[in-house]
Amino acid sequence: MLDPNLLRKDLPTVVKALALRGLAFxxxxxxxxxxxxxxxxxxxxxxxxxxxxxxxxxxxxxxxxxxxxxxxxxxxxxxxxxxxxxxxxxxxxxxxxxxxLTLPNLPHESVPAGESSDDNVEVRRWLPPGMPTNENGEPAALQFEPRDHVEIGEPLGLDFDTARKLSGSRFMMLRDQVARLHRALAQFMLDLHTSKHGYQECYTPYIVMGSTLLGTGQLPKFKDDMFWVTKGGAPEDDEEREDLYLISTSEITLTASVRDSIIPAEQLPMRLTAHTPCFRSEAGSGGRDVRGMIRQHQFDKVEMVQIVHPEKSYEALEEMVGHAEAVLQALELPYRVVALCGGDMGFGAAKTYDLEVWLPAQNTWREISSVSNCEAFQARRMQARFRAGKGKPEYVHTLNGSGLAVGRCLVAVLENGQQADGSVVVPAALRPYMGGVEVLKP
Known part of the structure; x- marks a missing residue:
């Protein structure tokens, strides 16, 4: 939520900043x-x-x-x-x-100007040592016709037909080797973030109240992107019923855990992580990525959240990007880091970096993680504050990022590890979670 005092004291600055996001105040x-x-x-x-x-x-x-x-x-x-x-x-x-409550956050002064993803700015890219490249500095084409993750995955246990029979389109069922690989990815990510990066592992609710979503910024603007259910009760209690929502990311529950709190300054920063399913209606995304696992109604994600002192939030942003990068590097997946322009950032973000992984079958980079600093935008909505000594409480800054989206990571592992015979090489970092299996064979 924007600071009403800033609007009163410096309206022209707010108007100019919102214009960078394509919004006429x-x-x-x-x-x-x-x-x-x-x-x-x-x-x-x-x-x-x-x-x-x-x-x-x-x-x-x-x-x-x-x-x-x-x-x-x-x-x-x-x-x-x-x-x-x-x-x-x-x-x-x-x-x-x-x-x-309907207005987005103001972009940080370092955010690139632009209207769409075409205006995002590449910051850096990383390729596994020894990987051949083309003239554009991208991974060179495979020595055989690349298959997409659907064609590779189905002989390994990726089952869309059963999921479609059970739930309709944009759901998946995983079996056998692919199911184990999916589980291995999530366990590896959690272990890396908790043992190396200092995050506290959490298990959170998958269903939350509307007031929780109001605090983190999903409501009221994005209600159509959520799945929601009506709280049970006798028919005569209709007026007391409350809408409950399936979480679209555990950013919601991890960030909202400090709602209506005054945190002692010495407890900052707080680093939290969780592995949860995520539920999204994907309203307005018809026709986009309808094949495969890229855009699903239900998918898994390992989320990272930091609650920090305002003076430390941009340092924390760079740190969190590094934590997401560490996952991709350990899995030997080529990726690039992109700074999003003002017109392409999420609603609550003041600055965002996307990590995009290389997918050989599409011959392009695809988003696999988004890491954002929301500054005090969510904290003001949630009344999440900290107190240094006997001073007046101040709003914390909140940050969130995928560490990573498990399904999209599975897609990247299948496509980048594919061999001409349809087998898939398992990244060395995952083999301890796979019982030592080095190659998945149809």
């Missing part, structure tokens, strides 16, 4: 609400001053034995007037708050 509406708010507050202060003056006047009249009934009548009318003004002010502030 309604200054006329904001100025109208501000004028109404100030008028109500001034009238309230005037009435409060009048009430105090009348109280003094009543005391003086009574001390002199004079009639104070007229003054008392005026004084007795003021509480109701103040109550009406309070309701009016609440309505104005409520409209402003509801509006601010």
């Amino acid at each position: 309604d200054t006329e509406r904001f100025n109208r609400l501000e004028a109404e708010r100030k008028a109500v507050q001034m009238e309230t202060e005037s009435l409060q001053a009048r009430r105090n003056a009348l109280a003094k006047q009543i005391g003086q009249l009574k001390s002199r034995g004079e009639d104070a009934s007229a003054v008392m009548a005026e004084s007795q009318a003021i509480p109701e007037q103040l109550k009406q003004l309070e309701a009016k002010l609440g309505a104005i502030q409520g409209e402003l708050s509801d509006w601010l």
Whole structure:
């Protein structure tokens, strides 16, 4: 949530920053609400001053034995007037708050300008030592016609037909070797983040209340991207029922774990990780990646979240990108790091890096991790603060990133490890989780 005080003190800067995200801020509406708010507050202060003056006047009249009934009548009318003004002010502030909940975060000054993914800026790329490259510095074409992960995976246990029969399109069932490889990837990621990178492993709920999603920024804007269910109860309790939602990422539960909290400064930074399924309706993505595992309604992800001191958040952002990179390097997967432009960033992000892995069958880079610094945007919505000593509580900064998306990582391992005979070489880092298996064979 944007800082209302920043809007009041430096509106032009906010308007300019939102324009970098392709959003035209309604200054006329904001100025109208501000004028109404100030008028109500001034009238309230005037009435409060009048009430105090009348109280003094009543005391003086009574001390002199004079009639104070007229003054008392005026004084007795003021509480109701103040109550009406309070309701009016609440309505104005409520409209402003509801509006601010729909506005995205302001981009950091280092974010590249641009409108779409075409304007993102490559920061660096990494290829396994000895991997041949083409004239563009990308992995060279395989010595045989590459298969995509669906063609490679189906003989190894990737089963879309059964999943479609059970749940419809954009679901998958994994069996045998592929199921074990999927599990191995998640276990490897968790072990790396907890043992090497200092994250605390968590097991979180998969279903959350709407207020939780409001705090982390999924609601109200992205309700159509969520799967939700109605809380059970007797029919006569309809008014008390509450919508519950399946999480689209454990960023939600990990970040919201500090909601309505004041954290001692010495507990920062907090590094949290979890492996969970993620559920997304993929509203508006019809026709995109309908084949295979790239865009599913249900998929697994190992998430990283950091809760940090505001002065440390951009240092933490670079650190988290490095943690995601460590996974890809250990798996010997070629990737690149891309800084997203203002028009391509997520709703709550102030700055985002995407990690894109190379997929031979598509002959291109595809996103496998997104790491973002949300600064105080989520913390302000969640009322998540920290206190240094006896000082006034301040908002923490929150960061999140995939470490990694397990399904997309499985796709990358299958496609990059494929051999001409349809077998797949298992990355050395995963073999201890695979019982020593080095090659998956159809």
